Amino acid sequence: MDVFELLGISEDLAGLTYFIGTLIMALPVPIQGLKKWGPKLITDGIYSSILVNLYETFLSLLVQIGNVLGTNWNNFFNWVYQLLANELTVYTVIRSYYAALTSVPYSSINPMVGPISMLLSIVSGFMSVTGTLIVISELIYNYVGLIIVIGILLMSMPFRIGRSFGGSMIGFGMVFYIGLPLLPSFLSDFNANILQSISVQSNYSFSVIVTQIIPIYIEGTVLMPLAYLGMLASLSLGVGYAISGMSSRLPIPLDFL
Structure with a gap:
């Protein structure tokens, strides 16, 4: 099922929502809790139909805003894969230290084995985040x-069953498509871009790894990216709430007069 088939289903659901609203308005039943859904469903049906017809406008708007802000997905993917390659290089260097220490007799009592093993776990965590x-x-x-x-x-969907979550998904897609490729620029503004802070070398001393590399990676691959993703998530929730208008709810309980 492709995107346009889903749009067709969405249009059908919008029409269904509209006609359910008109049906409720026409019911000769004096139930206020039910009657109040008539105008809401009619409005929801019209609004959903407008969203369906604005789908390609949304995509065009994303591209235009991204161009204004400097969004470039190719540069972003080059950056993130280079970051992963750097992390793999650091992991390989630490792994070589670990292999050298554990290859000698009585390595289990060597006090350096524990810290190096911990460093391997930390760098593995960095690679997992990336x-x-x-x-x-x-x-x-x-x-x-x-x-x-x-x-x-x-x-x-009728009766606003998926309205809140649907708006959140639209906001998530729009905000992250525009904002996520700007992560390297965000890190550079705070001097936390690892690719600008360190250069990949064929060998690192243990002291350099502990005192320089690991702290830089903690800031540049965990703390600052998570802070940026948190800001994007908050913004996407705001956009989603603005699009959906309100939280979802079911037409129950009914208030009988």
């Missing part, structure tokens, strides 16, 4: 249209 960032980036870059369409589909 790998997760790559997965999220690939998902957003390749499927931003699908994410927005699913959001529209959820918002088109």
